[in-house]
Amino acid sequence: MPKALCLISLVASILIVVLFLAxxxxxxxxxxxxxxxxSASIMMDITFAxxxxxxxxxxxxxxxEQR
Known part of the structure; x- marks a missing residue:
């Protein structure tokens, strides 16, 4: 179960980076x-990315580490 949670957070984080960088x-x-x-705020986009x-x-x- 912890591996699945790590992968879910990894995918969610990648989506956040892609969204705000775009x-x-x-x-x-x-x-x-x-x-x-x-493009409400460039500073917000950069910070969240x-x-x-x-x-x-x-x-x-x-x-x-969990392997």
């Missing part, structure tokens, strides 16, 4: 109409 990139490129979150990346790292390290 929103930041589209916002900076001027495509705010099709951005996932309409970095924190999602930290979660990806932590989930991966925890998964590797």
């Amino acid at each position: 929103d930041a990139i589209m916002g900076m490129a001027g495509m705010t109409d099709i951005a996932p979150l309409q 970095v924190l999602g990346g930290i979660m990806v790292f932590m989930s991966w390290k925890t998964y590797r």
